[in-house]
Amino acid sequence: MTPVQPGILAPVPRLARYLSLELVPGGDAREALRRLAAGVEPASTVLGLGRSLALALGRAVPGLRDFPGRSGAGIEVPSTPGALWCWLRGADRGELVHRTRTIEAAAAPAFVTAAIVDAFQYEASRDLTGYEDGTENPQGDDAVAAAALDGAGPGLDGSSFVAVQQWLHDLERFARLPPAEQDATFGRRRLDNQEMDDAPPSAHVRRTAQESFDPEAFVLRRSMPWADGARAGLVFVAFGRSFDAFEAQMRRMAGEEDGITDALFRFTRPLTGAYFWCPPVAHDGRLDLRALGL
Ligand code: HEM
Numbered sequence: 001m002t003p004v005q006p007g008i009l010a011p012v013p014r015l016a017r018y019l020s021l022e023l024v025p026g027g028d029a030r031e032a033l034r035r036l037a038a039g040v041e042p043a044s045t046v047l048g049l050g051r052s053l054a055l056a057l058g059r060a061v062p063g064l065r066d067f068p069g070r071s072g073a074g075i076e077v078p079s080t081p082g083a084l085w086c087w088l089r090g091a092d093r094g095e096l097v098h099r100t101r102t103i104e105a106a107a108a109p110a111f112v113t114a115a116i117v118d119a120f121q122y123e124a125s126r127d128l129t130g131y132e133d134g135t136e137n138p139q140g141d142d143a144v145a146a147a148a149l150d151g152a153g154p155g156l157d158g159s160s161f162v163a164v165q166q167w168l169h170d171l172e173r174f175a176r177l178p179p180a181e182q183d184a185t186f187g188r189r190r191l192d193n194q195e196m197d198d199a200p201p202s203a204h205v206r207r208t209a210q211e212s213f214d215p216e217a218f219v220l221r222r223s224m225p226w227a228d229g230a231r232a233g234l235v236f237v238a239f240g241r242s243f244d245a246f247e248a249q250m251r252r253m254a255g256e257e258d259g260i261t262d263a264l265f266r267f268t269r270p271l272t273g274a275y276f277w278c279p280p281v282a283h284d285g286r287l288d289l290r291a292l293g294l
């Protein structure tokens with residue numbers, strides 16, 4: 001068995017919280033991480049570290065780099081790096097609030113909370129536009145192969161790289177599009193989730209078709225809708241054995257291959273973009289932080 005954090009491979013939960021923490025200047029990250037590793041349950045809380053944190057610990061995790069910001073015709077893909085990222089998976093919003101407090105207490109005083117985003121599952125894993133999300137995810141062993149390192153050595157095998165972007169939807173703008181154009185935005189039909197034969201090249205699934213890349217670009221997506229007052233969108237989350245597959249997809253979405261930008265940008269845009277390394281789990285089921293010298 002590859003020692004992947006089980007929360008990565010499990011299906012998307014009903015509710016979740018994304019907690020981003022930043023490192024306080026001079027803070028003792030080592031002690032805080034030891035407390036977190038002892039206290040966090042990897043089945044329900046997925047944890048990832050940014051490059052700045054690995055460097056602060058004096059360790060460069062091979063393959064962990066910064067999220068590349070980019071722009072295309074009329075679109076921007078910002079880079080907003082972070083030190084520590086926690087994906088709290090659950091089914092009870094109150095419990096998530098209290099778990100957040102426990103994590104914040106364990107991480108203090110070295111870390112302080114930078115942002116919290118509350119997320120949820122809409123129907124059976126739909127984006128707020130109503131389109132089913134996650135259909136073409138690899139399953140079983142293929143999911144593990146796409147999402148986790150193998151053959152990289154102890155402390156690295158089973159670890160995963162995650163790309164996280166908070167997207168803000170303009171749902172009014174999307175609702176104003178005729179239904180055929182809505183389907184063409186994704187390249188799938190909302191009613192039955194069937195792929196359209198005549199989808200335009202700007203259609204999201206034509207931009208990102210994982211088998212169409214050379215080498216093939218498979219990722220394990222675990223995105224969830226978010227809402228906060230009147231604002232809403234999708235927290236896009238993709239786990240990979242490296243960042244290469246995500247980056248190939250994002251480049252094509254931004255039009256860097258052929259000048260065609262993804263039709264998604266007509267109604268939604270990324271507010272954030274960050275990369276994290278998710279450590280593997282040890283035999284006792286706790287986070288294995290050997291690669292960081294802990
Ligand atoms: C607001 C942002 C996004 C929304 C609403 C969205 C939604 C969707 C939907 C509805 C599908 C079709 C069903 C499925 O296979 O899951 C899909 C497919 C896919 N999306 Fe996204 N997506 C978003 C952003 C992204 C980003 C940023 C990437 C990567 C850079 C990405 C990568 C993919 C991939 C790889 C597929 C499967 C393509 C295939 O192999 O057929 N998506 N997405």
